Amino acid sequence: MRRSSGPPPPRVHVLTTQDLAPLATGEVKKVATRQAYGEALLELGSQHQDIVVLDADLSGSTKTGMFAKAHPDRFINCGVAEANMAGTAAGLACTGRKAFMSSFAMFAAGKAWEQLRQSVCVPDLDVKVCASHAGLTVGEDGKSHQMLEDITLMRVLPNMKVLVPADAVEAREAVRVAYETPGPVYVRLSRASTPVVFGEEYRLELGKGALLREGSDVCIAACGVEVAEALGAAEQLAAAGIEARVINLASIDPIDEDLIVDSAQRCGAILTAEEHQIRGGLGDAVAQVVVRRCPVPMDLAGMDGEFGQTGTASQLLAHYGLDAASLAARAEALIQRKGN
């Protein structure tokens, strides 16, 4: 790899061991990120009177119900009318409030996209779209509910920041970051309970990724539920004598370019993993940095231009090559493509 003389060496946000929950001990706690969202919103909403919360008849599922119960005067149920909800949130933001709006990702990002573009992103308003039940892991509801295009739809919008927390700790942090960051923010949350990766001390920073496991043979860059799978893949690779670096890119827009460049330089190959279409998703965001700043072989694990189907979350992850074993196999194949 050619080391360029120009740009400064990348600054990498390295986690201390305290930041990581003891994944290896086998005592892995599983919590859904939507649950953490509900709890964080309740806590933050009790501290800050400028928070209003909107939902579209899914407050039990998205977990905004906890806030609704504590602060009924600041909770607005819009009924099954997501486009109207986005417009209403924009209007509320114009009255000096920070509006958190929730529904399933399919409907928050899908049905309300044009309203989010025209009425939220163009005027750059304080609307925080916290969308649950994203990705394949919504499971049995099937393709109509498996939102696999929201990262693309959101990151393409100017002014929209996009966060995809990996676990409950990071989800709680994402809610704080969404509140503290001016303008529109999209937070992608899951239905399924997933392993807690981070320790309580962990702090998420907008535009910063996190190095979760060091290695130099290949880098696996993941977001959301795929982070735990990537860590599992790294375990399996280690058993075969391959050291994989695992990085978490919860902040997809803005993205941590320095961490990506550093990973490319150190590992010489990057595999991305997301429960989302690879077109326009995390893989695409990483590839844009790689082609511009540090060309190395890449592979993109995710949905490759197809819709999902009914099944359990784990059946679906395995079927579409997004479980730890599939990622490990894919990383091994990618290593073969590295230049010497």
Place this chain on the structure above:
Amino acid sequence: MALTRDRVDALRATAREVREDIVRMVHAAACGHPGGPLGMADFMTTLFLEHLDLTPENRHAEDRDRFVLGNGHTCAGYYALLAQKGLLDREQLLTFRKMGSPLQGHPHRNLELGIDFSTGSLGNGLSVAAGMALGAKMSGWSSRIYCASSDGESQEGQIWEAATSAAHWGLSNLTVIVDFNDIQIDGRMRDVMDVRDLRAKYAAFGWHAVEIDGHDVVAIDHALCEAKAETERPSAIVARTTIGKGVSFMEDQSSWHGVAPNDEQLAQALEDLAAAAS
């Protein structure tokens, strides 16, 4: 032509079988939506057995009747009725929501099984049904297009865009049946977001609109016959129903919108349904 006493009894018996299938399917899947389809079973059975011209023989014919389940989450009852009509095996119903099954958690278009359209995202169905009705008119087909919708779905703005256009295009071959049970996920519809008088709304949009007891098969049949006789306007039938109808502990409970019964609850549900038969 009014239903004979025997037909009424037969429809009620089929509706009960459909209800049994619904609770069995959702129980076997360990997830899904029992409440809505239990409430819809009477009007869906009447529509499917007395009116909808869809058979294993004509399923691939373009000019047959079509059906769009706008409130796609209620598909357990829809699949059970497709089985009643011989379009799929009754045993197949227990693959509902399982990996590899054509009986997806929300309907996915599959003409082999008579599933005319993919739904699940509320608000989309009526526009598609209107498009089908428009296309059928353009082709000179005698087919009728039926769409199921719900009070909750009526909160979606797109429903009213479809309502405007269907009347504008004079789609007399289109009928929507609205499952009005005053329940949605977050509770009572009138508390969450009151859609108010849907009959009056559809009428104001230029539709032939009636409101009926959605559990009275005679009234349902009569309303569907009237809709067929309409020559100018699309028809809306607002069917007053009780969510969970027939299963004592599910009736009028929003909590049964989208959870599966456990083993004991299944047994109780089947007992309730059997008791109603005798």
